[in-house]
Amino acid sequence: MKRRTFCSLTAVALAASVTACSTTSGSATDTVSKRKEIDAGVDGALNKLFATADGSRELAAKAEGILVFPSVIAAGFIVGAEYGEGALRVAGGSVGYYRTTTASFGWLAGAQSKALILMFMTPDSLASFRASKGWTAGVDGSVALATIGANGKVDTNTARAPIIGFVVTNAGLMANLSLSGTKIGKLDI
8 A cells, every 4th residue: 555545545544533532413402511511631630730839729720711621532653643632711711612633744643632721821812712713822822831840840931931731641741742734623412
């Protein structure tokens, strides 16, 4: 099989499997159930972040809004894709539900799950996100990935950014990633 055909088939298979995992029948009961499922995941992801990154709870208290994707699944072989669903929290309550997608190409093999948390620290950054029809990290807003300083707390330079991103896996807080190209769109639930 030619390499181009193989890569195209891999990309189509990944997109189909990600889409199949996220479809619902659209009934009101399914919508309520889906929201509850996402909200429970958001609570768990935030609790894990607060336990993992000293100072993150204080940042969350100062944030205008927090977008949490509790389970972003990444999978691929040469061509990769990521997909996750989450909620935007403002003043402690969910005000909207979103999906995130990312595509990549390179030396990839396997699958993993991670939580992605974006804290909008200024009213302008939150308003810009909420007004967008589709938001892309690095294009529509610059995200400063949180780093932990020598004192074990979130780095003070990171804490000054308008949007702060955290990526948490079972192993803890991840560093040295790029969120550029991560696309976020609203879910109709």
